[in-house]
Amino acid sequence: MKHTISVLxxxxxxxxxxxxxxxxxxxYNIDSLAVGVTADENVSRITxxxxxxxxxxxxxLKQLNKLIDVIKVRAVNESELLTRELVxxxxxxxxxxxxxxxxxxxxxxxxxxxxxLNTITLELSDYSNKIKTFEELLRPYGIKEIVRTGTVAxxxxxxxxxx
Amino acid sequence: MxxxxxxxxxxxxxxxKAEGVKHVFGYPGAAICPFYDELISSDxxxxxxxxxxNGGHAASGYARMTGKAGVCIATSGPGALxxxxxxxxxxxxxxxxxxxxxxxxxxxxxxxxxxxADITGSAEPFVKHSYIVKDPSSICDIxxxxxxxxxxxxxxxxLIDVPMDVQDMECExxxxxxxxIRSYKPTTEGNKLQIKRVADAILKADRPLICAGGGVFxxxxxxxxxxxxxxxxxxxxxxxxxxxxxxxxxxxxxGMMGMHGVKAANYAxxxxxxxILLGARMGDRAVVALKxxxxxxxxxxxxxxxxxxxxxxxxxxxxxDIKKILTQLLAVIREEKHTEWINELSExxxxxxTVPETRKDAVNPKQFIQTLNSHIEKDAVIVADVGSxxxxxxxxxxxxxxxxxxxxxxxxxxxxxxxxxxAKKACPDRQVVALCGDGSMQMQFMELATxxxxxxxxxxxxxxxxxxxxxRELQDKLYSRQIAVDITGSPCFDMIxxxxxxxxxxxxxxxxxDQAIRNMLSSDRPYLLQVFVDKEEKSII
Ligand SMILES: Cc1ncc(C[n+]2csc(CCOP(=O)(O)OP(=O)(O)O)c2C)c(N)n1
Numbered sequence: 039m040k041h042t043i044s045v046l047x048x049x050x051x052x053x054x055x056x057x058x059x060x061x062x063x064x065x066y067n068i069d070s071l072a073v074g075v076t077a078d079e080n081v082s083r084i085t086x087x088x089x090x091x092x093x094x095x096x097x098x099l100k101q102l103n104k105l106i107d108v109i110k111v112r113a114v115n116e117s118e119l120l121t122r123e124l125v126x127x128x129x130x131x132x133x134x135x136x137x138x139x140x141x142x143x144x145x146x147x148x149x150x151x152x153x154x155l156n157t158i159t160l161e162l163s164d165y166s167n168k169i170k171t172f173e174e175l176l177r178p179y180g181i182k183e184i185v186r187t188g189t190v191a192x193x194x195x196x197x198x199x200x201x
Numbered sequence: 202m203x204x205x206x207x208x209x210x211x212x213x214x215x216x217x218k219a220e221g222v223k224h225v226f227g228y229p230g231a232a233i234c235p236f237y238d239e240l241i242s243s244d245x246x247x248x249x250x251x252x253x254x255n256g257g258h259a260a261s262g263y264a265r266m267t268g269k270a271g272v273c274i275a276t277s278g279p280g281a282l283x284x285x286x287x288x289x290x291x292x293x294x295x296x297x298x299x300x301x302x303x304x305x306x307x308x309x310x311x312x313x314x315x316x317x318a319d320i321t322g323s324a325e326p327f328v329k330h331s332y333i334v335k336d337p338s339s340i341c342d343i344x345x346x347x348x349x350x351x352x353x354x355x356x357x358x359x360l361i362d363v364p365m366d367v368q369d370m371e372c373e374x375x376x377x378x379x380x381x382i383r384s385y386k387p388t389t390e391g392n393k394l395q396i397k398r399v400a401d402a403i404l405k406a407d408r409p410l411i412c413a414g415g416g417v418f419x420x421x422x423x424x425x426x427x428x429x430x431x432x433x434x435x436x437x438x439x440x441x442x443x444x445x446x447x448x449x450x451x452x453x454x455x456g457m458m459g460m461h462g463v464k465a466a467n468y469a470x471x472x473x474x475x476x477i478l479l480g481a482r483m484g485d486r487a488v489v490a491l492k493x494x495x496x497x498x499x500x501x502x503x504x505x506x507x508x509x510x511x512x513x514x515x516x517x518x519x520x521x522d523i524k525k526i527l528t529q530l531l532a533v534i535r536e537e538k539h540t541e542w543i544n545e546l547s548e549x550x551x552x553x554x555t556v557p558e559t560r561k562d563a564v565n566p567k568q569f570i571q572t573l574n575s576h577i578e579k580d581a582v583i584v585a586d587v588g589s590x591x592x593x594x595x596x597x598x599x600x601x602x603x604x605x606x607x608x609x610x611x612x613x614x615x616x617x618x619x620x621x622x623x624a625k626k627a628c629p630d631r632q633v634v635a636l637c638g639d640g641s642m643q644m645q646f647m648e649l650a651t652x653x654x655x656x657x658x659x660x661x662x663x664x665x666x667x668x669x670x671x672x673r674e675l676q677d678k679l680y681s682r683q684i685a686v687d688i689t690g691s692p693c694f695d696m697i698x699x700x701x702x703x704x705x706x707x708x709x710x711x712x713x714x715d716q717a718i719r720n721m722l723s724s725d726r727p728y729l730l731q732v733f734v735d736k737e738e739k740s741i742i
Contacts, residue, residue, distance in 0.1 A: 048384060052333075056325060063326050093510075100507035106330040106350060109384040201383070 040069060041095050042119055042191045044199050045084040045102055046110040049075060053107045057084060060105065066090060066098050070123075070188030081109065081201060085190045109201050114193055121191040124163045126151065127173065130180035131158040139179065146172050157182060205375060209337045210235035210368040213301070214243045216344040219376040222272055224248060224263065224626050226256040228283075230276020232303030232316060235368035237274075248626065248655050251647035253280050255619035257287020258608075259651075260298045262623030265606055266582065268421060270297040270351040270359075271623060277303045278316030281362070282323065286613060288358045289327035293610025294442060295419060297356035299347050300324075307335060307364040321362050329357030337370040342377060349380040354387030355505040356419055387504060391526035395519045399477070400533045402498050402517065406475035408542045409435045412458060412487075415442030415609070416480015416503060416523050423447070425527035426479065433537045436546050438466040440481045441595055445583075445605035449598075455546055459487040461592045461740065465550035472545075473497060480504070480523050483512040484610060502526055557597075563735040564711050566590065566664050570597040570636075572714045573662075576722055578632050582606065582624045586617035586637035589670035592740035594636050615644030621659040622652055632722060634660040639691050640669045646694070649701040652727040660721050661729045663694045666736050674741050698729040705729040 152159035260271030456463035557567035585594040608616040621635035698705035
């Protein structure tokens with residue numbers, strides 16, 4: 039099962055290595071990882087999507103908590119989370135195909151970020167499954183390059199994770 | 202300018218003094234020279250080991266006896282790397298040590314310069330925390346935090362890596378009195394509701410059992426454990442790390458559990474209806490004894506929540522400091538008997554206890570250890586190395602108020618002599634005896650020099666079987682062929698000892714043991730006994 043884990047850490051050099059190292063040496067599977075600074079510049083937030091059963095999830099949370107630089111750890115139920123990934127896709131696009139691709143962009147609410155004679159670059163921010171579908175739609179045109187970020191997540195409603 | 206302005210090197214020494222450090226164990230090199238230069242002019246005693254790993258083990262032995270973090274020092278690169286095995290050994294056994302390493306100049310880090318090693322990176326899996334000191338003004342705060350982190354919560358090693366140029370920079374010395382780390386707040390007090398649950402479970406149980414591990418020492422909870430055991434008449438067993446946290450001659454003590462444990466203890470775990478795990482992380486070597494516990498209520502008391510439920514499924518978790526939790530518990534329990542259960546276990550204990558036989562042409566090590574029992578002082582410290590010899594010692598030594606030390610978690614050969622040196626520095630008035638095999642002896646005998654140079658009166662017993670005995674046992678059992686376990690070519694250890702100016706005796710027959718042990722223990726200098734044991738002597742039962 040996939041779990042989305044939010045981790046608040048001290049914004050020091052080496053913290054990411056500690057977190058990543060913990061996952062590697064304890065053989066926990068990471069699907070994606072995203073890091074960025076929070077409203078407090080001394081604190082960074084790491085969002086990890088990990089795979090494992092309930093036992094593994096409990097171990098991950100406990101072991102993360104043991105790292106001295108980890109301030110807070112929280113795993114929130116999928117249904118209570120707003121999750122987003124960003125994808126940039128460069129697709130082959132002849133002038134004749136342009137309008138077709140522009141209409142795909144419209145329907146999927148993707149942005150047209152760049153365009154050249156033979157390619158078009160689309161940008162979409164959405165949850166994981168939507169991005170997958172988006173990719174499927176573009177595949178027939180020939181994807182030249184695709185860049186995806188890790189998932190970031192925030193709780194729905196007024197609940198928040200701060201220190 | 203304030204007189205508190207000094208070099209980082211000097212501030213490091215002042216910090217150690219402020220922390221109450223009396224002894225440090227180390228080995229110098231270029232990158233740690235500025236620090237050494239200041240250390241030598243302080244009244245902290247530096248014990249020069251002969252290999253960095255042994256400085257780490259000595260700090261570990263020292264820490265285990267004082268309950269304070271032991272300090273070890275190494276230079277950059279190879280020196281620091283040599284420390285890693287000791288750091289990892291301490292990590293596995295939750296021993297507080299503060300390791301200080303020199304690093305190459307800060308502007309050269311990352312360029313593969315001479316004797317550069319990313320020690321914080323390489324040691325990361327084995328430390329509770331680590332620091333690289335880049336800002337000279339952070340040194341006092343870092344050292345204070347390092348000791349605090351090492352000693353509190355679940356203890357463990359903390360590494361401080363200090364680039365050589367930083368050691369020479371100026372800073373203001375100010376040793377903080379308190380530490381505030383927002384991301385590190387270990388729970389010490391037990392949850393009241395959980396304590397009530399434990400008390401109720403004890404009340405309900407007919408066949409309760411306490412399995413006491415190394416955590417009892419770390420929390421200083423021997424007295425509380427003894428009280429609980431006797432007020433409620435609960436039989437108690439040990440994991441290897443817990444050995445000697447309860448008087449081994451106690452009627453309610455049933456020995457060591459696990460793969461290398463004794464019958465009574467393993468019977469007790471598989472037949473109890475309530476199992477209280479007390480500061481025992483239930484490593485795999487202990488868990489083998491826990492077969493079918495579906496109907497057993499299991500209470501796990503530990504300072505580290507991550508250990509609870511990791512290896513054993515638990516009915517009631519209690520997170521906190523054992524001493525505090527037992528004190529809370531003692532206030533709410535009442536007297537109980539459990540006579541039938543105790544009789545049942547006592548019978549198994551007495552019927553399974555065998556008297557070791559006398560061997561022809563060699564010494565039975567179990568018999569030797571039992572002879573040793575009748576000579577050691579009540580509060581002796583016994584350090585067991587790793588291998589068959591460790592199991593012989595663990596299962597045959599009888600300590601009442603003494604202390605048993607071993608590298609239980611990592612099983613690091615070569616631990617015993619350096620750890621004994623550290624233990625003796627920590628408690629100069631107690632007898633300290635290390636016991637090892639002829640294989641492990643060859644991983645550590647350079648430390649005889651340390652004992653001689655610093656006048657550290659440790660005793661060493663070497664069991665010679667010309668084999669890496671425990672591996673040979675394993676090969677005999679599982680692979681039917683022996684390979685790379687015959688250590689023919691090993692030296693005469695009595696001559697090795699003599700080369701260091703240490704008196705040594707050979708014990709080739711058990712009849713010589715009594716006198717030899719007497720001579721060893723009555724000497725006020727280091728002493729070595731070379732005991733020739735039966736090649737076929739087993740540890741696996
Ligand atoms: C540093 C290290 N290397 C290898 C091992 C694997 N090992 C475990 S027991 C053992 C044999 C120890 O031999 P010896 O010290 O002669 O003791 P004996 O088992 O014969 O009593 C070995 C090699 C280990 N535990 N530690």
